[in-house]
Amino acid sequence: MNPALQGLLTIIIGVGGCVGYFYFSNQFLDKVLFPASGPNAGKNINRANIIRPWLFLLPALLALGVYLAYPVVETLRLSLTERLPDGGSAFVGLDNYEQMLDEPKFWEALKNNMLWLLIVPALSTAFGLLAAQLSDRVFWGNLAKSLIFMPMAISFVGAAVIWKLVYDARPIDQDQIGVLNALYIFFGGDSPNNWLTIPFWNNILLMIVLVWIQTGFAMVILSAALRGIPEETVEAAIIDGASPFQVFFKIKVPQIMGTIVVVWTTITITVLKVFDIVFAMTNGQWETQVLANYMYDKLFRSHDWGVGSASAMIIMLLVMPILIWNVYNARKEMQ
Amino acid sequence: MANTEPFTGKRGQRIFVTAESPPEFTTENYRNVLLEDNREGMAKAFFNTLTVTIPATVIPILIAAFAAYALAWMDFPGRALLIAAVVGLLVVPLQLALIPLLKLHNEIGLGKGYIGVWLAHTGFGLPLAIYLLRNYMVGLPKDIIENARVDGATDFQIFVKIILPLSFPALASFAIFQFLWTWNDLLVAMVFLIDSTGETTVMTKQIVELLGTRGGNWEILATSAFVSIAVPILMFFMMQKYLVRGLLAGSVK
Missing domain, CATH: 1.10.3720.10 (MetI-like)
Known part of the structure; x- marks a missing residue:
């Protein structure tokens, strides 16, 4: 596929996906999981409000975790190991340093x-x-x-x-x-x-x-x-x-x-x-x-x-x- | 390697040429660089760079805006800790991320390609985006948001209908930052995008190649560099106001 087209598609899927995720996850929370009606209305609103921040944060936390926090730990680990010819790795302590x-x-x-x-x-x-x-x-x-x-x-x-x-x-x-x-x-x-x-x-x-x-x-x-x-x-x-x-x-x-x-x-x-x-x-x-x-x-x-x-x-x-x-x-x- | 035979015969004549005609004004170089489908491949690189840049600018903004809203206006345990973590991640050198992420991309079958580079730019851009947007959103008047709440608006509605339009200046400043950064980037593209076929090369990479191979033909080099510089400069002059505002908000105080 043409990369420009692929780029356009990504923007649409990416942006659409993000908006869709935020919209539908909020809808799901309010309408299905904890509906603000019925006998538990008050309690449900409170419950939904406890969960909602994490809905807003989830994509960002995932991206930060995978692309910044995990690499710090993984780099530390890699710096203490050595790649073996068979594809595995072995702990070598401070040898690399x-x-x-x-x-x-x-x-x-x-x-x-x-x-x-x-x-x-x-x-x-x-x-x-x-x-x-x-x-x-x-x-x-x-x-x-x-x-x-x-x-x-x-x-x-x-x-x-x-x-x-x-x-x-x-x-x-x-x-x-x-x-x-x-x-x-x-x-x-x-x-x-x-x-x-x-x-x-x-x-x-x-x-x-x-x-x-x-x-x-x-x-x-x-x-x-x-x-x-x-x-x-x-x-x-x-x-x-x-x-x-x-x-x-x-x-x-x-x-x-x-x-x-x-x-x-x-x-x-x-x-x-x-x-x-x-x-x-x-x-x-x-x-x-x-x-x-x-x-x-x-x-x-x-x-x-x-x-x-x-x-x-x-x-x-x-x-x-x-x-x-x-x-x-x-x-x-x-x- | 020394030749044992003594050197006989005459040396070739050395010829010096003084150009009689002065340098002339020409747009030939630009035609060469931009339109011809030649080895320099600047036209292709130009479109590749655009393909990298636009999704890598749009997607982090959206993700960060939601997160920033949560960090600014929602109350939940661990909020202060998360903000501190974002401030900390702001300065983590992205060099650290190269090896583990390349490994990760290879393991999950992403390999080198556009998706990888989009994801990488999104991840690396997020801390600044969240930090900038949160700082801005915290400063928005509390009354508006509380009134909306009282009137029965959900957080999602408040965010889409009130916060997003009001935060436009902050969104614009981050957009410029991210655009400049992804357009000008060399390292991330080299690691996550450019494979051995060279089909997905970007402009900065092409220029570095030219620096090596075309040291003599500096007219081609200069033309290519100018093409790559022109777009950010244009953005810069159009959006200078937002750029300055973003810089002022973004430097950690």
Whole structure:
């Protein structure tokens, strides 16, 4: 069948199925199981109201359970087992982790990931804050905001293409099509560099791509936070003779600290999962490996599910503090 | 591999060419990429991407809306726990889910294909959808809902006739998120959709292939990338308002 047709059919079946499920299960509950009439009417209404939330929740709980909660447990199990040639699996304890820790490529990925974690959220938040503050001051601020925000809509792969062209190198006797090399030659560099193959600095160049994407996100949220600051505090500071810098750093920033932390952690989570950029631009060569790409390598190139799962657990471990912090905050907010 | 014979004869002449005619404006590349049924197969990839994206956007919204309503306006034991679980699942890296789910799909005979990728996107999108929609629905005025209850509306009617229309902004913001995310996705498609025949390839995957094989032909690469970027950018400018609103509501406070 034509995939487009199949897609259309899926939408109809999926949406129809969902609506049908919700409608008929509610009807069934009210009309057949616990009808709100007859001698037990009151009791039945109460009973139906106890069950109804679970009718509403059931599809979501199923999907969350199968597609997110179960994999966490299963990955943990897989990381402790080894596939046998006959198709079964055997418990091997921490062997996969030990094997992984012996690989220099893993340490390279971990080191790079830490570097990403330090640099990308910091730069994105800083640039975002700067853009948010400055764009409120000028008449073309909204246009500037749209442009800074735009990379959010572009896929990581699209961004990788754009930046790969920026970093592109041509032989010295040809015109450079990469902006970076063109500038480098213009300012007196002797020969064009293949930037992405220079260890360490290529990591930074890859990070710039993500910073470019995430700055817009940081800017949007921080700009809303800046607007929420009560005018009086700023006015009072100005009357007291504070300079613009003092107003910004001593009055505004402390008041939006909570939002800055939120932006920072959100970008941190994105960074932990960064895959597409590295996969498309260097595929982890020239010492640019990161954990997510390392895991993909293990899974689909070496077909080593044990070590692949182990590295996935490392990513999970790194996310864990943020997860706990978020849940803690959400619970606090609800009470 | 070194040749033992000394090198004799002349080297071939090296020729340098300076193009006399300046680069010309042409839409040839777009015709090439979009219309020709060639190796790049961008036209096919474009439709495949659409086929992945639309159901993967519509279905989670519906499921999440019902769940969000239950979590926002119905009272039942374990509600707080469920909300906490959703917040927790919000940050679970989807890398974790790849192996177990691929195994699961193979075991139940789903294999690689559209259904698998739709289900996967639905599952991965749900925590954000539920979280966003619940936060929005909790903020709706209580009076309306209670009045409706007093007038004898069932929860199903309240949901369909009152909550859904009022929640339109939140539904729209999540729809954009999910659309952008599924359109731009590479990893999930590679794992759950694209098989060895390459019939079901998506645009991001095609571009990565081009990055490898067509490093020299950057006009083809740039054209393909632009085709893939154009749709989300268009969505972005049309729906920017909702996107911003969603971002503000969606970042965990």
